[in-house]
Amino acid sequence: MKTIVILSGGVDSTVILWRCLASGDDIKAxxxxxxxxxxxxxxxxxxxxxxxxxxxxxxxxxxWGDLMRHVLLTPVPHGHHEDEVQKTTVxxxxxxxxxxxxxxxxxxxxxxxxxxxxxAGDHHIYHDCREEFFAPLSLALAAxxxxxxxxWRPYVRSPxxxxxxxxxxxxxxxxxxxTCYEGREVPCGKCGACVEREEAECQ
Amino acid sequence: MKTIVILSGGVDSTVILWRCLASGDDIKAxxxxxxxxxxxxxxxxxxxxxxxxxxxxxxxxxxWGDLMRHVLLTPVPHGHHEDEVQKTTVxxxxxxxxxxxxxxxxxxxxxxxxxxxxxAGDHHIYHDCREEFFAPLSLALAAxxxxxxxxWRPYVRSPxxxxxxxxxxxxxxxxxxxTCYEGREVPCGKCGACVEREEAECQ
Numbered sequence: 001m002k003t004i005v006i007l008s009g010g011v012d013s014t015v016i017l018w019r020c021l022a023s024g025d026d027i028k029a030x031x032x033x034x035x036x037x038x039x040x041x042x043x044x045x046x047x048x049x050x051x052x053x054x055x056x057x058x059x060x061x062x063x064w065g066d067l068m069r070h071v072l073l074t075p076v077p078h079g080h081h082e083d084e085v086q087k088t089t090v091x092x093x094x095x096x097x098x099x100x101x102x103x104x105x106x107x108x109x110x111x112x113x114x115x116x117x118x119x120a121g122d123h124h125i126y127h128d129c130r131e132e133f134f135a136p137l138s139l140a141l142a143a144x145x146x147x148x149x150x151x152w153r154p155y156v157r158s159p160x161x162x163x164x165x166x167x168x169x170x171x172x173x174x175x176x177x178x179t180c181y182e183g184r185e186v187p188c189g190k191c192g193a194c195v196e197r198e199e200a201e202c203q
Numbered sequence: 204m205k206t207i208v209i210l211s212g213g214v215d216s217t218v219i220l221w222r223c224l225a226s227g228d229d230i231k232a233x234x235x236x237x238x239x240x241x242x243x244x245x246x247x248x249x250x251x252x253x254x255x256x257x258x259x260x261x262x263x264x265x266x267w268g269d270l271m272r273h274v275l276l277t278p279v280p281h282g283h284h285e286d287e288v289q290k291t292t293v294x295x296x297x298x299x300x301x302x303x304x305x306x307x308x309x310x311x312x313x314x315x316x317x318x319x320x321x322x323a324g325d326h327h328i329y330h331d332c333r334e335e336f337f338a339p340l341s342l343a344l345a346a347x348x349x350x351x352x353x354x355w356r357p358y359v360r361s362p363x364x365x366x367x368x369x370x371x372x373x374x375x376x377x378x379x380x381x382t383c384y385e386g387r388e389v390p391c392g393k394c395g396a397c398v399e400r401e402e403a404e405c406q
Contacts (some may be wrong), residue, residue, distance in 0.1 A: 059266045067260065067308045092310030093303055093347060100299040105270045107295030128347035136346065139339035144296060144331035 002026040002111040003152065004102050007056070009045030011177045011197060012117030012155065015163050017052055018172035019154070020115060028111070029056040030102050035065035037089075038193075044178040051173055059101060068092065089192065095128035099137065099151060107145045119155035119163050121196060131156050160196060161203035205229040205314040206355065207305050210259070212248030214380045214400060215320030215358065218366050220255055221375035222357070223318060231314070232259040233305050238268035240292070241396075247381040254376055262304060271295065292395065298331035302340065302354060310348045322358035322366050324399060334359050363399060364406035 003020050007013045007029040020027050029052070031045040042058060049056035068091055095116065102114040122129035134153050142148040155163050167174050179197045180187035187194050206223050210216045210232040223230050232255070234248040245261060252259035271294055298319065305317040325332035337356050345351040358366050370377050382400045383390035390397050 057266070057270065059270070061264070063260070063262045064304050064307065067262070067304075068311050071311055091307075093307040093344070096299075096303040096343065096347065097307060100296055100303045101267050101270075104267065104294075104296040104300060108271050108274055130346065133343050133346040136339040136342035140299065140336055140343060141296070143333065143336040143339065144299065 001113060002106075002109075003028075003113050003115050004106045004109075004111050005029045005054075005115045006098050006102050006117070007031050007045045007049060008117070009041035009043070009048060009178050010117070010193075011167065011174055011179060012119055012160070012163050013045075014048050014117075014174065014177050015167035015170070015172050016115045016117045016152075016154070017048065017054070018167065018170040021052055021054075022170055026111075027052070027054045028105070028109070029054050030098075030105065031056065031058045032061050032098055032101075033058050034061040034068070034091075036091075038178060038180060040178045040180075044176055048173060048176050051176070057105075061097070064097065090125060093128065095126075095133070096137065103141055103145075103149045103151075106149045107147060110147070111149070112147070113150040113152045115152040117155060117163065118153050119158050119160050121160040121200070129156070159203070160200035164197075164200050164203075204316060205309075205312075206231075206316050206318050207309045207312075207314050208232045208257075208318045209301050209305050209320070210234050210248045210252060211320070212244035212246070212251060212381050213320070214370065214377055214382060215322055215363070215366050216248075217251050217320075217377065217380045218370035218373070218375050219318045219320045219355075219357070220251065220257070221370065221373040224255055224257075225373055229314075230255070230257045231308070231312070232257050233301075233308065234259065234261045235264050235301055235304075236261050237264040237271070237294075239294075241381060241383060243383075244381045247379055251376060251379050254379070260308075264300070267300065293328060296331065298329075298336070299340065302344075306344055306348075306352045306354075309352045310350060313350070314352070315350070316353040316355045318355040320358060320366065321356050322361050322363050324363040324403070332359070362406070363403035367400075367403050 003025045005017045029049045031042055033042055099114055106114055118129035134151050138151050179193045206228045208220045232252045234245055236245055302317055309317055321332035337354050341354050382396045
């Protein structure tokens with residue numbers, strides 16, 4: 001398969017990349033710079049793509065980020081299980097923006113699919129990580145190009161603990177990934193993303 | 204209604220904008236700068252948005268354009284009715300990229316819908332101007348946000364001549380719009396876009 005991996009630099013997309021490597025796919029990786037909170041993710045993405053030995057494009061979407069500025073600039077309070085807290089991290093329609101651009105590139109380059117690391121742990125707050133979102137989006141992609149680019153989303157019904165277990169099994173460089181919303185030198189251990197990762201690692 | 208109009212600076216999106224003005228909508232307009240062939244469209248879009256008195260954002264997507272560079276840089280031969288000629292103007296998945304970003308903005312701003320000037324004359328070559336594309340994309344948008352942003356596409360089953368007739372009826376500034384693929388001082392009158400517009404104006 002010829003696969004374009006949406007690589008955030010976090011755990012989930014890194015495991016996806018390592019699955020594609022293990023399958024012997026032709027791979028290109030794509031990341032997006034839109035003024036996100038966790039900019040350290042982008043540095044992690046570059047390091048991880050280099051380690052994987054795959055072509056990696058970082059697409060600047062600063063002006064899209066500007067349109068979302070009041071969302072992106074809202075401070076994220078600590079605490080994982082409070083919906084209202086986690087909702088402050090929602091960037092409206094982010095996955096559709098990422099997938100549409102990655103799929104464009106796939107169509108232009110004759111690639112077969114776009115891979116994304118969405119998993120079931122994201123569903124409750126991030127509606128664009130659910131099958132109800134991916135299924136019609138796949139149909140829209142199939143309608144607009146003869147190649148019928150697939151959205152590969154193997155973890156859409158799996159918990160994050162399964163993603164991490166697969167990553168360990170495949171030898172994915174989880175130690176290089178970045179999760180924390182804070183973007184400081186070391187993970188804060190308190191934000192929703194840190195707590196979720198810690199819980200999944202212990203399962 | 205609160206509507207975000209995808210404004211290319213061409214005839215179709217200008218007529219859509221004037222329909223929204225006539226309906227008394229709250230309107231924002233959005234254009235995209237991705238290194239397109241007809242850059243004069245962007246100047247036209249700015250002039251038209253100013254005339255309409257609506258907020259207008261131009262989102263730079265240069266790096267997305269770079270990914271499409273071999274598509275965007277292919278010279279467009281003249282002649283409207285030759286499929287192979289017209290196909291050189293297809294930018295893969297362009298409408299999904301535009302709609303996804305416009306819909307993000309709509310979600311962030313509490314707007315109801317994204318309006319696009321796709322019409323039936325575009326269907327044959329531009330697959331992302333067909334209802335088979337818009338219908339599932341609408342479902343994907345509805346799945347990812349509680350506001351269920353609509354894609355308003357009133358001309359999806361109409362010929363371009365109907366768009367132009369409506370524009371004249373509404374007093375839309377068709378004389379300010381830009382159609383030609385060549386981007387010179389005056390329209391070439393020979394490229395597919397010029398020929399199609401001329402045919403539609405005479406119907």
